[in-house]
Structures are given as structure tokens and as C-alpha cells.
Amino acid sequence: MNKLGIYIIEKEIEKNGYYLPEAKIMFINEKLTEEEKKYTIYHELAHHLDHSDYIALYKKPVYHYKMESEANDYAIDQLIKEHDGVYNYSQLIDKFNISMGRDEKYYRRSM
Numbered sequence: 001m002n003k004l005g006i007y008i009i010e011k012e013i014e015k016n017g018y019y020l021p022e023a024k025i026m027f028i029n030e031k032l033t034e035e036e037k038k039y040t041i042y043h044e045l046a047h048h049l050d051h052s053d054y055i056a057l058y059k060k061p062v063y064h065y066k067m068e069s070e071a072n073d074y075a076i077d078q079l080i081k082e083h084d085g086v087y088n089y090s091q092l093i094d095k096f097n098i099s100m101g102r103d104e105k106y107y108r109r110s111m
Contacts, residue, residue, distance in 0.1 A: 001026070001041075006048060008041065019044040021052040039075050039096050046074035072098050 001008055007023075010030040017028045017040035026044045028037050050070060057063040076092045092098070 001045075004045075004048065006045075010037070016040045017044050019047045021048065021055055024048075036096065039079060039092075042075035042078040043071045046071035050074070 005024050006019075006026055008026045008028060010028045012031060013027055013029050015029065016032060016036065017026065019026045026041065026048075028040055028044075032040060047067065051058070051067045054063065054067070058067060076089055076098070079092055080087050080089070087095075
């Protein structure tokens with residue numbers, strides 16, 4: 001993360017992690033396992049790489065869902081590559097309890 005200028009802070013937080021693009025700071029929940037932390041870092045890295053220019057859209061439910069889905073895809077792809085294909089997509093969705101359908105809390109808010 002040093003190459004990208006992103007600072008990672010591990011601390012006890014309610015979420016698994018989040019990224020502040022304006023400060024280039026990534027917060028990771030210190031209570032996660034090492035494997036969960038790695039997944040979360042990849043997820044938040046996707047937001048840095050692909051979504052930093054669209055932060056204003058993140059609060060809109062449709063864009064929020066799209067960006068979260070893209071970040072999940074990126075994290076899963078990275079873990080599969082890192083483990084030389086030992087994992088498959090379905091295993092990681094189950095392992096990290098990733099929602100691949102409509103997220104009810106965002107869906108309700110948009111109605």
C-alpha cells in the first residue's frame with residue numbers, strides 16, 4: 001500500500017473496513033482474522049483504484065450497490081489469484097458471507 005500512498009489503520013470498528021479517499025486512509029477492523037483482513041484490504045483497495053473519482057455517487061443506492069459489488073468481485077479475484085486457483089468464486093462468497101443479491105437496507109432506502 002505504500003506504493004499507492006495509502007495508510008492502513010487497524011482498530012476496533014463496527015464495519016469490517018472502510019476507505020477515506022480524500023485522506024488515502026484505510027481502516028480495517030482489528031478483530032478480523034488475518035484472512036478476513038486480507039479480503040477487506042482488497043475490497044477497500046478496489047474502491048481506491050476504481051471509485052475514488054465517483055465518491056459523490058457512492059451515497060446513491062444504485063451506485064453504492066454497483067461499487068460494492070465491483071469491490072467484492074475485485075477482492076475475490078485477488079484471493080483466487082493469490083491462492084493459485086485453490087479457491088473458487090462460490091467458496092469465497094460463502095467463506096466471507098458476501099451478498100450477491102440486492103442489499104435490503106439500500107433497496108428500502110431507495111423506495
